[in-house]
Structures are given as C-alpha cells and as structure tokens.
Amino acid sequence: MLLWINGPFGGGKTQTAHEIRRRLAGSVVCDPEHAGFGLRRMLPPELRGDFQDLASWRAGVVEVLDLALTRHDGVVIVPMTVTDPGYFAETVGQLRELGHDVRHFTLLAERETVLRRLRERGLGHVLRFAAGKDAPLRRESWAVQQLDHCLERLREPEFAEHLWTDHTTVARTADRIAVLAGLTLAPNRDGAVRGRLRRAWTGARHIRFD
Template sequence: MLLWINGPFGGGKTHTAYELCRRLPGSVVSDPEHFGTGLQRMLPRDKRRDFQDFPSWRQGVHEVLSHLLDQHTAGGPVIVPMTVVVPQYFEETVGRLRADGYDVRHFSLLAHRETVLRRLQGRGLRGLRSEQWAATRVDRCLEALSKPEFGEHLTTDHLTVSGAAEAVARSAGLRLRPDDSGPLARRLHRAQVTVKNIRPL
C-alpha cells in the first residue's frame, strides 16, 4: 500500500507522514521533494521554477515509487508526503500509480487559511525563502485541494499530528502501534522532523 499525504504547504503532511511511519512497523517515508530539489540545484538560482513543472519530475516520481513498491517487503506501507494541486500532475503521479494496479490511498489534509499560516509561522523559520514561498501559495493550494478529485479530505484545524495520523490510518484500514512516548519525546521527534526537512530555496 502507498499512502499519499497531500495538502497545502504548512498543512502538516510531513509530520503526519513521519508519525505514521513511527507507529506503523515496516513502513517507510519516501519524499518526492528530494528529487525536485535535486532538479532545481542543477539550475542557476535565477533560472529555477516549480520543479513539478518538469515532466522529468513526474516521470521520475512514478519510476522511483513503482520500484520502491515492488521491492519493499517489510510489510508496512510506503508513505509519501507531497503537495500536488495541478490535476494533470496528479494524474501523472497518483493516477498513474493507481492505473498500474498499486494500492494507493490518497488524503488531502485541509485546514482554514489562518490555521495554515499560523502553522507556517510556528515553525520558527520565517526568514527562510522556502517558508515565504509557501505562504504565498496557501490560497491556491486550499482552493485546488478542496475539489472532489483530490479527496479523501481530512480537516485538521483541531487535530494534533497524532490525531491526523490516526484518522489516515483508520481510513486506510491500518492499525497504528500505541503511542507510548511522553510529551517531551513527541516534541523532540517533531523538532527533528522539522529540522531534517528544512530546504531553503
């Protein structure tokens, strides 16, 4: 099974993905943004654009995830945190994997605009160009992802990271390992995820 966690930038995709991975034995996180960042770094800074516009990104994501799904034998799902809001790009990634016969469960994590912006600011990374870029795209993401073709929708305004992960797992028919870590351990884990995924443009 592949769990694709979609949502606006700052919507909690990455933290939800790693919480799922932490509590689903045998699971693995595969982040297509790493591939996109590599494509961008091949270009001078003033020539960079949204890496999803490159057909090579969409093709590469399909190839890598297909390979991983074929080779992953640990028993848990492959978890993919990635914002995709263009219908064509969605079909060339999520849709194509489904057409190939893979069990792909797609979830859009949605929240009110104010909630998403507050979460972006709460990262403490306001000086980074990537956070500023993300803030300018909140409205576009929320509008696109609210459409039926981007379901299943999960409203997260009043959900914790654990709550969002539990809702995804429940819908996908997966049983999470009980969360027996304390509040400090959970905060440290989420701080590590945040730092690990800082990607200045």
C-alpha cells in the first residue's frame, strides 16, 4: 500500500508522514522532493524552476515508487504536494494503473494556520524570536507565494480525501489516515514536550536551502 499525503507547503505532510512511519512497523517514507531537488541542481541557476514541470521527475517518481512498492513488504508513505491535475494523473494515477493500492489524502487548513506553521517549522521559531513575529518568512517565501493557489486547487474533489487539520494534532491526523486506510498504528506515547521536540527535529532535518 502507498499512502500519498498531499497538501499545501507547510501543511503538515512531512510531519504526518514521519509520525505514521514511527508508529507503523515496516513502513518507509519515500520523499519525491529528493529527486526533484537533485534534478534542479543539475540545471544552471537561471533555468531552475518548478521541478514538477520536468517529465523526468514525474516518470522517475513513478519508476522508483513502483520499485519500492513491488520489492518492499511494508507500507510506503509519500509526502508530496501535487496540485496540477495532469501531473497528478501522471504520478498517483499512473501508480494506480500499475495495479498498486494507492490511498491519497490531502491535508487542508485555513490560510492563517498554514502561515503560522510556516513561521514555526524547522528553525523558523528561532528567526521569529530574533526578528519579531511579523518578520518575513525568508526561505519560506516561495511556499507563501504558492499558498493561495494550493489551497484553491486542493479543495477540488479530484484531490480527496480531504482532512482539515486546523484544530487537531499531527498524531491525531496520523491516526485518522490510518483508520481510513485500514491500518493500525502503535499507540502514541509522546507527551507534549517530547512530541514538540520530535516535530522540531523532523522539521530541522527537512529544511531546504535551495
């Protein structure tokens, strides 16, 4: 089974994916961003755009995930924003056509909720403390520019199942996905402090400097 977790940039996809992996034995996270940023770095700076526009990225994602699903016994978890219907068909749709059990979920939240998460994710809370709560998001500026488009597109029926996350925790979102996918997660035994530290570490490990 493949769990594809979609949503706006800063919407909690990576945190949710790693929470599921932590509590689901045998599962793995396969992040298509790694391939995308690798392809992007191959290009001269003036040619570096959205790596999803590269047919090689879309085909490569399908090839690698097909291999992982065929050879790996556990659940494969993919945290990846895809808002273009054509690209969605070339990735999620193609994997389904290959016969794989793909469960797709879109994490949604109100605009202000996502903006707050963008400020706080990774080392953002440190910058916020140093520069003030209304300081520019700097490295997150691209995500902010895409936010309204993402929220509008991802509300469409083709990107269901939709899960609203404004008033829930990462652990509860993971629980909800597991129930909908027919999976059983190990109990979440993190306290408030440990959970916050775990999420901060996950966020710091996934900061992008490209």
